Amino acid sequence: MTKVSDEQYIKDLEHDIDMLATMVLDLRKEKTKVKQEILDRIQNVLYQGVDTESQDLDLLRHDLELEIIKESKND
Numbered sequence: 001m002t003k004v005s006d007e008q009y010i011k012d013l014e015h016d017i018d019m020l021a022t023m024v025l026d027l028r029k030e031k032t033k034v035k036q037e038i039l040d041r042i043q044n045v046l047y048q049g050v051d052t053e054s055q056d057l058d059l060l061r062h063d064l065e066l067e068i069i070k071e072s073k074n075d
Contacts (some may be wrong), residue, residue, distance in 0.1 A: 032071050039064045
């Protein structure tokens with residue numbers, strides 16, 4: 001095992017933290033993208049006049065829209 005200086009160790013840790021932060025942001029964006037795709041598909045079905053008696057798809061559409069808006073405000 002190679003011994004590294006404290007300064008290099010800190011630089012390596014900072015780099016790792018930056019990489020992890022970038023990965024988290026990328027995952028959040030991907031998650032929002034997937035939700036948007038699901039929302040688009042639900043809207044396509046609703047535009048065809050299809051829903052349950054209790055309007056479950058429309059409720060799901062509404063919930064997804066609110067979640068996407070909330071996530072976009074947090075970014």
